[in-house]
Amino acid sequence: MEGSLEAPTRHVIPWQDEAWYDEAALDAELRRVFDICHGCRRCFNLCDSFPILFDAIDESPNEEVEDLSAEQLASVVEACTLCDMCFMTKCPYVPPHSFDLDFPHLMLRHRAVEHRKGNTSFADRELAKMERNGKLGSMVAGAANWATKEGNALTRPVMEAVMGIDKRAHLPPFLDTRLTNQAPALVPPPNPDGPAFGRKAVIYAGCHDEFNDATPGLALVKVLAHNGVKVRIDHPDCCGMPLFENGDMKGVASAADRISAHFAPMIADGWDIVPLTTSCALMLKFEWPLIEPGNEQVQTLSKHTFDVSEFIVALAKQTGLVPIAEMPAAISVHFACHARAQNMGPKAMEMLRLIPGAAPALTERCSGHGGKWGIFAENFDRAVKVGKPAARNLMKTEPAIVVSECPLAGPHLRQVIAANGQTPPERIGHPIEVVAKAYGL
Template identity: 70%
Template sequence: MKEGSLDAPIRHPIDWRSDGFYDEEALDAELRRVFDICHGCRRCFNLCDSFPTLFDMVDESPGEDVESLESESFKAVVDACTLCDMCFMVKCPYVPPHEFDLDFPHLMLRYRAVEHRKGETGLADRELAKTDRNGKLGTLLNDVANWATQESNGLTRGVMQATLGIDKRAHLPGFAEVPLTRAVANRIPAPNAQAPGFGRKVALYATCYGNFNDQTPGEAAIKVLAHNGVEVRVEHPQCCAMPKLENGDLAAVADAAEQVAAWFAPLIDQGYDIVPLTTSCALMLKFEWPLLHPGNAAVKRLSEHTYDLSQYVVALSKEAGLVPIDAMPASIGVHFACHSRAQNMGPKAMEMLRLIPGATPALTERCSGHGGKWGIMAENFETGVKVGRPAAGALAKTDPDYMVSECPLAGPHLQQVMKLSGSEKVPERIGHPIEIMARAYGFED
């Protein structure tokens, strides 16, 4: 058997509609096949906690092999997976088209889909995945919601840990007063008609986080794009359903894909490119949805017209050019978020920030340890901090003027990791790289 392949990795459509996908005997056999390959390879030992968990179980088993493991023990491996895709994208030599045909993240997803069909998804996971509902309530009652979710609020955070299992120490995002779609409805600037990018059009997909929680990247993106001649509008039809994907609720994800694709179809017809404000959402639109709907033309077309935010700015600079940027001598620590890496487009944040004269960005390619809603749970919080320490240390190593991450959850988590690790200098904010571009153009607010 050859190791590795010279061919580009490919992913198979997810056969979530077939009964065989949920067959527990077939699933167990596939878990054992894949785990045996992983046990013999072990290149992923330093990624997420799934692999050390698996390897420790094998090493401590009577026969020191996968065959000796009880099937019930596999759940610990699955629960430790954050679906970051790093094992598939950067480590595994046996992904398709290799004959071993190994896709570890999608195998974990299949296990969770079986659990979900059996009604075994936990209450907290189900409720936290209702991001649009939570966002609407959070903005409506933002004063109360932000008070209740502060780490310093021992009363409410203690109750949340006892009832929902959310660690009372974990940072939780605050809520804006109104959704981004409403906040910018009447104040999106007209595109700069003198800019080389004039005539292009972008529909910013606000995403749940960008719409209800942290609106700074959205505000910055609007200013940067309009200044460069791009006509901008902000849309949020509904959540991309990434949290429900993490739960294995594939029917709900597929439903969201159909509805969002239908929403954006007329805009694509009008010449708009679709640019999500969050990397995880860009990953869903570009890659995960087409695997759930391999025959859906609208989903495929949306995938083909979707750009990650940094990717779009870089493409704009290459294809049309940007309005000149004043020199901004600054060192920038750039966290390469997992769901940016999983889009297989290269470190576009680095490319974008290098467009700023005088800027010196430096890349950190380590997981933050947050993993969506995974990292806020009491059983995972300590592991999330442990996994995030190397990234936090590398990011702060040169004491940069700014630190950024394209993942809106990774930034605050890395701040918290720095605080818990006793770092002398913790930045006030680890925001999106587009915020640095906006600052370079003179947009301070």
């Protein structure tokens, strides 16, 4: 039977069960799933995991998954960015189908086994220490930004040799003042005449927002306060997405426990939680409850977490918004994978359509960046190749503005647009920045 008559569902991730780490069982499950993928091939154009798998099978002696070596299986896993698009948009065999296929969480399981064996690379381990890296980088922002800037012929070749970070890859510059340290002076009081007066929202600043780019956060607080929402910005810790990419399940569970405990009293007091970054929202809403199913605070946080665009659209429907000035503009919108994976629809498009005169157009292709995956020398050319269709589509209508809900996708897409021989926009920021601009904020 192909497809299922019921809505897709996901299983709890049994990372505390010893059987989940059994390598023979993992090998058998990889081959079972890869054989189903081989017979289907609908995901051939999503990422390089599938072409790598299909080419390996086609070039094998009997064109069978059983012909593949453990190293060939691992190469499929290494190319996966955990974007979730195969599960969310393509696969007809996800649970509750009897084939019970969850490709991204199988890739996660393989990484968890390798992480437990100590096989996570030094660079992956160190880059996943987001809090430490962010704090150190912000303390010496001038020197750090000089050292990490593309084109620095002194430091970037050394970084490539030591850490494997491609010297051409864009690395986010550090803020000299963290977002939460800026917030007390910059968060405005709620507009008492705003239609959403009485609502309260905690903006959860992810690591990129806290340490690298405060622009989306400051735009959001202004838009919310202008509409009457009482706002605060918190950064209790990293959501653990980089650890998740490494298969460090214990590290992710620890982050879930600590951050959900931080937000629990606020939720009880009527605050909504709004992560600035789509990857953080995905972790809080969907991944953490599967990793910590017995933690009531994690489950409660999941139910009270809203993506930025999702929250603004909900306000527009529930309370209305302060009228937005007309802003005629063609806007290309990159639908980031971790926004799509939240299964809420293209809320950024809905939000931008609230601006009179705006003409947003959606691009649903992957940027190719994939968290920290795309900055490595072994992956950078592939990341550019994967992102080229998205970059071409974004620039097809010669837009006045290009936006993406993913803070890493934006700078990477600028590089890909340039690689396509076009002039990239000065900035590819978050859609909320456009709303703030339309309000004159």
